[in-house]
Amino acid sequence: MGVLESIGEPRDLRGLTDRQLDDLALEIRDFMVEKVSKTGGHLGPNLGMVEITLAMHRVFDSPRDRLIYDTGHQAYVHKIVTGRAKGFDHLKQAGGLSGYPSQAESEHDIVENSHASTALSYADGLAKAYRLRGEDRHVVALIGDGGLTGGMAWEALNNIADAKDLKLVIIVNDNGRSYSPTVGGLATHLAGLRTNPRYEKILDVVKTNLGRTPLVGAPMYEVLHGVKKGLKDMVAPQGMFEDLGLKYVGPIDGHDRKAMETALTNAKAFGGPVIVHAVTQKGFGYGAAEQDDEDNFHSPAAFDPLTGRPTKVKGREWTDVFAEELVAIGHRRPDVVAITAAMLYPTGLNKFADAFPDRTFDVGIAEQHAVTSAAGLAMGGLHPVVGLYATFLNRAFDQVLMDVALHKCGVTFVLDRSGVTGSDGPSHNGMWDMSILQLVPGLRLAAPRDGARLVELLNEAVDVDDAPTVLRFAKGAVFADIEAIDRAGDCDILAATGKDVLLIGVGSMAATAVDVAERLGAQGFGVTVVDPRWVKPVDPALIDLAAEHRFVVTIEDNGRVGGCGAAIAQVLRDAGVSTPIRDFGIPQRFLDHAPRPTVLAEIGLTGQALARDIIELIASHGEDGPEQATQPGTPSRGASGA
């Protein structure tokens, strides 16, 4: 039996010998490669976290001491040593282990939000609470070098630097990468600390004299071992952390568990805020991940553990269509530039960067800065395209509102992973953008239904130079093109079999709307399916169309509250159109992790469920059947919207 099987809780780590702990580290790495190769997940970040996590749980007493993981994608080892190894067969699956910390799973977990750069703020608050309540508890916040490029982290550090008596240990897990190499002055500074020749020289002196120092006894060895391994603030190059007034310990080899334990033990004993700078390698211990320079192992899908190659061939994705079209636009529009917030490859902007390196800006995990910098770029005569995941735009809402829209800047935001993403859990669903962006005066919002419309709408968006424009599309395989059979205003008519129901399918839900129309047609109901293309502002053509139908139904892969359906209902009300309207979307709650199709079925956003609900809606209005005979011809067929 291996050591891993004997670990049911962190206390089981305390009695292990160094040899057993080294064996455990190897077993954990093999375990994660084997399990994640089947389920997919954040393998690269977690392979770099083995020794650090073992040291954290051996030095601190979780859950009395609180361990917080920034972004939370690197907490697999934490889950393994807190009794959840068996859950990895169902990692990120419906009812299975979450890919992030989860309070429902364990008393050892506290922060579930997967948005980066938040850990130090949580830690600041928690440590203050324990101090005020007189509780002798430590807070340990682990943050990556990428997470440290986020503004919130510096807001927290500014406060923590002043709080000398907070029992707070910050571990900077510096692997030099977010997805891609971490950028900016901070990354350069951290690299400087890692490779400072003065630090290396001192270490050599200590190392070579250690054996010959006549006075060296056991205690001295420990001290000097500590110095060699990083407890050397007297020799540390003057870093910005110390300039801030923060005690800094490091850099330390984050794969040397004993060195980490020594540093954490001393940091704990210090009794005030300490930064422990650990240097690790993303993917450490698994060759394919160590050599990964295109982010393939940050969050891989299932792969062959022997070769590291994906087991499923990915089809053409929404991201690919966007990436290719933006390069084409870039060739004809020298004013178009691109901004990424440390996600060059995941957003597809790596293609634009290859073609136009001087016109591509990676600002680090700094969405607020990305948006306002884009406003500056627009004020300077350029047209920025900001590529983000939809959920991460949430934190830059004020910048969109007051820095871009107020100044009527021509900035285009392209929101990937919009709608239900599913497996990455509640904080990763892109389900709020079409609600919050409704509030922004002058902003134009488009939701392409397929690849052809993505190309069309992206070109229309970059031609708008006096207002923010937004495109949003789902995660994964791009949907098959659905051609329009007619136009009404700027809207595409996808089916027209009668006037019982005007079915407005937004973006990825247009294909589902076509499916619903077919199901309703089979029950004799006549349906007009409309894809608005631009959902904000509401197209006036929808007012006339609504007035001509018995019912209006909207379907969107976004929260119902404040979504497109709500906006359309308001416009119809204001126009005096009394046609009953019902909006379908994501209910206002945090959705548990599960694959996208599973979540869509659970919340009723499938063709079958919607058709059933619409028939019930019609019946609830005291009208039981179709009023008009269904006109001949069936709607054009689209792919399923799942």
Ligand SMILES: Cc1ncc(C[n+]2csc(CCOP(=O)(O)OP(=O)(O)O)c2C)c(N)n1
């Ligand atoms: C606000 C926000 N923006 C973007 C992301 C996407 N994201 C997830 S992990 C990651 C890189 C994190 O880098 P780092 O903090 O260095 O951790 P590492 O993966 O290197 O351990 C990014 C950009 C996010 N989770 N939150």
Ligand SMILES: CC(=O)[C@@H](O)[C@H](O)COP(=O)(O)O
């Ligand atoms: C933790 C994080 O925010 C990212 O790593 C995210 O999990 C990646 O999502 P995709 O797999 O959809 O690119």
Ligand SMILES: [Mg+2]
């Ligand atoms: Mg990193």
